[in-house]
Amino acid sequence: MMCNTRLSLSLGLSTTPPHQHNNKGKLSSYDDDNQELTLCLSTSSEFTNNYDNNNRINPQLLGGVNSSVSSFSNTSSVKRERDHASSFDEEVENLETKKVLIISPKGFVDHNDDDDYGTRKKLRLTKEQSDVLEDSFKEHTTLNSKQKRDLARRLSLRPRQVEVWFQNRRARTKLKQTEIDCEILRKCYEDLKDENRRLNKEIQDLKSLKKSQPFRVQLSAATLSMCPSCERTYGGAATDNSTKISFSIGDQKPHFYGIPSQIH
DNA sequence: TGTGCACACAATCTTACTTCA
DNA sequence: GTTGAAGTAAGATTGTGTGCA
Numbered sequence: 029m030m031c032n033t034r035l036s037l038s039l040g041l042s043t044t045p046p047h048q049h050n051n052k053g054k055l056s057s058y059d060d061d062n063q064e065l066t067l068c069l070s071t072s073s074e075f076t077n078n079y080d081n082n083n084r085i086n087p088q089l090l091g092g093v094n095s096s097v098s099s100f101s102n103t104s105s106v107k108r109e110r111d112h113a114s115s116f117d118e119e120v121e122n123l124e125t126k127k128v129l130i131i132s133p134k135g136f137v138d139h140n141d142d143d144d145y146g147t148r149k150k151l152r153l154t155k156e157q158s159d160v161l162e163d164s165f166k167e168h169t170t171l172n173s174k175q176k177r178d179l180a181r182r183l184s185l186r187p188r189q190v191e192v193w194f195q196n197r198r199a200r201t202k203l204k205q206t207e208i209d210c211e212i213l214r215k216c217y218e219d220l221k222d223e224n225r226r227l228n229k230e231i232q233d234l235k236s237l238k239k240s241q242p243f244r245v246q247l248s249a250a251t252l253s254m255c256p257s258c259e260r261t262y263g264g265a266a267t268d269n270s271t272k273i274s275f276s277i278g279d280q281k282p283h284f285y286g287i288p289s290q291i292h
Numbered sequence: 293t294g295t296g297c298a299c300a301c302a303a304t305c306t307t308a309c310t311t312c313a
Numbered sequence: 314g315t316t317g318a319a320g321t322a323a324g325a326t327t328g329t330g331t332g333c334a
Contacts, residue, residue, distance in 0.1 A: 150306075150307045150308060150323085150324060150325080151324065151325090152307095152308070152309090152323085152324080153323090153324085170299090170300080173298090188325095189324080189325090191299090191300095192324065192325060192326090193323090193324075195299095195300070195301070196323065196324070196325085198300085198301080199301070199302075199303095200322090200323085202301095
C-alpha cells in the first residue's frame with residue numbers, strides 16, 4: 029500500500045456500549061481500486077484507545093497496515109492519548125472536528141472538507157488564551173497534571189495543547205537566555221581583547237623606553253614604574269606615596285618600591 | 293533488575309503571518 | 314493596490330533520556 033493511500037473513517041456517534049458494537053476500531057475494509065481504507069470506529073469509551081492525543085489513529089488498530097505509515101507509529105504518542113479525551117464529552121468534541129483522516133507521509137491529516145484536502149489546519153491561540161498562558165508561565169514554568177487540566181479547561185484547549193505550549197515556551201525562553209548570555213560573553217571577549225591589545229602596546233612602549241632611557245622613569249599612574257637599581261618594571265596603579273607591592277614583568281618575585289630600605 | 297509510564301527536552305517540521313521588492 | 318518570495322513566529326511532531334512505581 030502506498031503512503032498516500034486514502035483512509036476514510038466512518039465514525040458512529042452512538043452511545044451504544046462498546047461491547048455491543050460490531051466494529052470497535054478494527055480495520056473494516058480496504059478498497060484496492062481506490063486505495064481507500066475504511067475504518068469504522070465506535071464512540072464508546074474504547075474510542076479513546078483508537079486515537080492518540082493528536083487525533084491520530086492508534087497504530088495498533090492498523091495491524092500490518094502501519095508498516096507503510098511509520099511516521100505516526102509512535103509509542104509515546106499512543107501513550108499520551110490517555111492524557112486527554114478522557115471523557116465521553118471530549119470524545120464527542122474531538123469527533124466534531126475529526127471525521128475523516130488521510131494517511132500521508134506526514135501522518136494523519138484532518139480533512140473535513142475538500143478545500144482542506146492535503147493541508148493541516150494550525151491552531152492560533154487567541155490573545156486572551158496567550159495572555160492567560162503567559163501569566164501562568166510567569167507563575168510556574170512547568171505544570172502538574174491538575175494545573176494542566178484546569179488551564180486546558182479554562183482555555184477550552186486540550187491538555188496536550190497546553191503541555192506543548194509550555195514546552196515550546198520553555199524552549200524559546202531558554203534559547204533567548206542563551207542568546208543573551210552569548211551576547212554578554214561576546215562583549216566580555218571584545219573588552220578583554222581590547223585590554224590585551226592595550227597591555228601589549230604598553231609592553232612594547234616600555235621595552236623601547238627601556239632601551240632609550242636606561243634610568244628610572246616615573247610614568248603616569250596608570251602605567252608602570254621602573255626600578256632604578258635593577259631596571260625592572262613595576263605595576264604602579266597607586267598614586268600616593270604609600271608602599272607599592274608590585275611584580276616585575278617576567279618575574280613573580282615582588283619588589284617594594286617607595287620605601288628605600290626595602291629596595292634590594 | 294526489568295518494565296511500563298509520565299514527563300521533559302532537543303531538534304525539527306509545518307503553517308500562519310509579516311515584510312518587502 | 315496586488316503579488317509572490319523570503320523571513321519569522323509559533324503550534325505541533327518525533328525521538329530520546331530520566332525518574333518513579
